[in-house]
Amino acid sequence: MSIWLLKTEPAECGIEDIRNAEGGVMRWDGIRNFQARNMLRDRVAVGDLCLIYHSGVREPAIVGSADVVRAAYADPAQFDPASEYYDERSRPEDPRWFCVDIRFRERFPHPLPLAEIKRTAALAAMVLLRQGRLSVQPVSEAEWRSIRGLCGVRRG
DNA sequence: GCCAACGTTGGC
DNA sequence: GCCAACGTTGGC
Numbered sequence: 001m002s003i004w005l006l007k008t009e010p011a012e013c014g015i016e017d018i019r020n021a022e023g024g025v026m027r028w029d030g031i032r033n034f035q036a037r038n039m040l041r042d043r044v045a046v047g048d049l050c051l052i053y054h055s056g057v058r059e060p061a062i063v064g065s066a067d068v069v070r071a072a073y074a075d076p077a078q079f080d081p082a083s084e085y086y087d088e089r090s091r092p093e094d095p096r097w098f099c100v101d102i103r104f105r106e107r108f109p110h111p112l113p114l115a116e117i118k119r120t121a122a123l124a125a126m127v128l129l130r131q132g133r134l135s136v137q138p139v140s141e142a143e144w145r146s147i148r149g150l151c152g153v154r155r156g
Numbered sequence: 157g158c159c160a161a162c163g164t165t166g167g168c
Numbered sequence: 169g170c171c172a173a174c175g176t177t178g179g180c
Contacts, residue, residue, distance in 0.1 A: 009178095033177095034179085035162090035163085054179060055177085055178060055179085056179090130170075131161095131162090132162095132178070133161070133177050133178070135177090157180105158175090158179105158180085159180090160180105161176100161179105162176090164175080164176095165173085166172095167171095167173100168169105168170090168171095168179105
């Protein structure tokens, strides 16, 4: 079992959108970065845990978690000319981009702002602080535990 | 709105 | 294969 941090702009798809999706299940699509794509395609597995991070807002923060309920499959948006994620170079027999399905797990009692992550020693090694732009990134179990504690989660 | 970081593209 | 130009992300 692995743990991931998934970045999203809440104006487009926030933690509440995941919660409110049918069955709490949301397709995590639109990833158009090769490094993130490779992790989605090769590493993200059913049962993995995900931290949901809100970016592009006044106070960027980790706000909740989800789990992976379907492993990588071809992102349908790459074949849809009407989609902003359309990619004319993609072929159905050789897709360039992948997506996974995640399911809402919890919204944390309080968010963990980026500013607080930066001043937390236990989180100093987080990929988020070194590769700020990577939208799918690995999280260690120790980081997961620290983050949940800081977010006011009692146990688990 | 600015700008730094960094990924991608394309000329050579 | 290098690297400059360009585009995008995302914090501030």
